[in-house]
Amino acid sequence: MRSDMKLDVKDLGSGTKEAKLDGKLDIHGALAIDDAFAELAGASKNILVDLSGVTYLASLGIRTLVQAAKTLSNNGGSIVLFAPQENVEKVLRATGIDTVIPVRHGREEALALLSK
Amino acid sequence: MQALHPHTGGVEKRRFDASWEAMAEAQIWLSDRCAALGLPDGPGNSLQVCFEELATNILRHGNVPGGGTAAHGPLWIEVSIGTDNRQAILTVQDNAAGFDLPHELAHSADRASGSAQVGGLGLTLIRKLADRVEHVQSVTGNCTTLHFEIGT
Numbered sequence: 001m002r003s004d005m006k007l008d009v010k011d012l013g014s015g016t017k018e019a020k021l022d023g024k025l026d027i028h029g030a031l032a033i034d035d036a037f038a039e040l041a042g043a044s045k046n047i048l049v050d051l052s053g054v055t056y057l058a059s060l061g062i063r064t065l066v067q068a069a070k071t072l073s074n075n076g077g078s079i080v081l082f083a084p085q086e087n088v089e090k091v092l093r094a095t096g097i098d099t100v101i102p103v104r105h106g107r108e109e110a111l112a113l114l115s116k
Numbered sequence: 117m118q119a120l121h122p123h124t125g126g127v128e129k130r131r132f133d134a135s136w137e138a139m140a141e142a143q144i145w146l147s148d149r150c151a152a153l154g155l156p157d158g159p160g161n162s163l164q165v166c167f168e169e170l171a172t173n174i175l176r177h178g179n180v181p182g183g184g185t186a187a188h189g190p191l192w193i194e195v196s197i198g199t200d201n202r203q204a205i206l207t208v209q210d211n212a213a214g215f216d217l218p219h220e221l222a223h224s225a226d227r228a229s230g231s232a233q234v235g236g237l238g239l240t241l242i243r244k245l246a247d248r249v250e251h252v253q254s255v256t257g258n259c260t261t262l263h264f265e266i267g268t
Contacts, residue, residue: 027140027168056161058168059237087161094244095237 005029015045022053025061041068052083082110127198134191169238178212
């Protein structure tokens, strides 16, 4: 299945990873990164997710993020999303997911939440 | 931004097999049609999100319980898109088992919010992103029409 979805991971130390997603998290995109993102969640304490390159998000993509949040929470960690584009933020707010997974506009603000 | 397509009221239609691969192709087709119609980003994105939710719902729940087939032969999904009077209109028709969408939408309100539960997210998105929802359920399948205001 073809997808232009990309996932780049940077190690920030102390079990915290920064995941940069780029592309459309549509059916192709969600299926393309689902396994890798689940694996990342299983191997991390916290994940900072850069959504600035995500141009589309719907419930399949949200499912990937929520499953990762559950895995991290079960291991005593957390996930924070930052820099969503307008359309993506609208979907996050419409579903109320932003009340479960924190969403911030700036990276430093998001990182500060993980440090608490 | 591209101007709205001058021939409002025109409808483009295509039928797809009901599979994840075909639905992903349908998404690309729909995205191309939104661009060709010159839909603004906001309603264009909402329309594509709602299509994904309807398609996902049909794929997950469209088959007759206990069987591998739809109500009438192999499951298919027909998608049409057009504009009319400052609205984008998406119609999704299927031959799946009957689905009471208005009832499900009415009961989806508090299912997802604040609970980290994934189930019901799609219905919540349709309820919040579409400006009007029409649904006809019959013995031969379902037909859902969603309206999205384009604005001025």
